[in-house]
Amino acid sequence: MEQFDKSNYEALVQQLCSIDEDLRRIVEEYGMPPLWTRPNTFATLVLTILEQQVSLQAAFAAYTKLEAAIGEPTPEKILAMSDAEMRECYFTRQKTGYVRGLATAIYSGQMVLSQFETMPDEQVRHELTKLKGIGPWTADIYLLHALRRTDIFPLGDLALVLALREIKGLDKSVSKETMLELAEPWRPYRSVATMMLWHYYLSRRKSKVALR
Template identity: 55%
Template sequence: MIERFSEATLPGLYTTITQKDDHLHMIVNEYGHPPLWIRPNNFETLVLTILEQQVSLASAYAAYKKLKERIGTITPIALLQLSDEELRNCYLSRQKIVYTRELAKALNNNSISLRKLHHQPDDVVRQELKNLKGIGDWTVDIYLLHALRRTDIFPVGDRALLNAIKMVKGIDKLSKEEALEMAAPWRPYRSIATMLFWHYYIKKKNIKILH
């Protein structure tokens, strides 16, 4: 059974997860619940997630905003109609031009259906999307968490998440393997714990979320 969170179920899930970990309970006591971090399950969301790869949120959003100004709703056909130069003018790097185009082609020729992915288990979604150039585990994790709203996603490749865990837990070093072991008790709600750690990090670092 695929378990998803929603605006209605999140408060109860935050209560459940904070009962498993005193540090998570501390985050809620100090900063309350995170905002509702969900995105629609569409091409535009995956393009934004690709733009967020290995750059600041501000840089990613600048490119996303420029692209929307150029074509309005970001659809596969609209993106494929843009030249390399036009995409570069929207602040897309050479690699991300390739990645977003490959995704657009896959959706345009129906080799991937986001509607079908909505009903597929996490591992199937991961396998399907990772077959596309430029989409790795981090991008799939963010998509599964924000767009498909799966409850047990732990994006271990996310630097902000690992940094937040180190800050909250008061540790200097944390490998991905150690992070996965630390997250085991949060199953099957690792997505909920992840959002709490992000919330803490954003508050502590005074990061402005632009979208």
């Protein structure tokens, strides 16, 4: 399984710039996209679950509150927390259940995160999505951030879709099939293209705020 890291990331960005002028314009206007990675840990998956269907700021606030309460999250610490303690950390009832389910799977040995490092992408997705509350988006973000797989294209991610529509001048009604076709030339480095599109989305949002 090919990975990206500090040693090859910039070269992969430049390779994509050479084959897609819209991606090249992102780098020309906003600079090199950050290398957004996370460690392959239970805590990373907890944060990713918190990020489901909420703003990154709201998710980070909940995660920060959790860390203040228990330190770095571990399965043992999560399973020892009461419902009330989870609520104090801004966890909804649903996300409490999802994180406890993940904690139980890892604590019992049903799931071993280090084993994912040598599994194909589809097998990792299959194992993760067997757990309640972990869907395709969460699995893709984990594959991209924690395992640093090179060809992940999470079309369930709103920021990615909005950025792709904008740089390609797409209508709001554009199908996922069309978006996948547009991303086909970026294989096998669609993860890096995703980073570039996130960089564009965040940079554009910052510039719009600055103009207000």
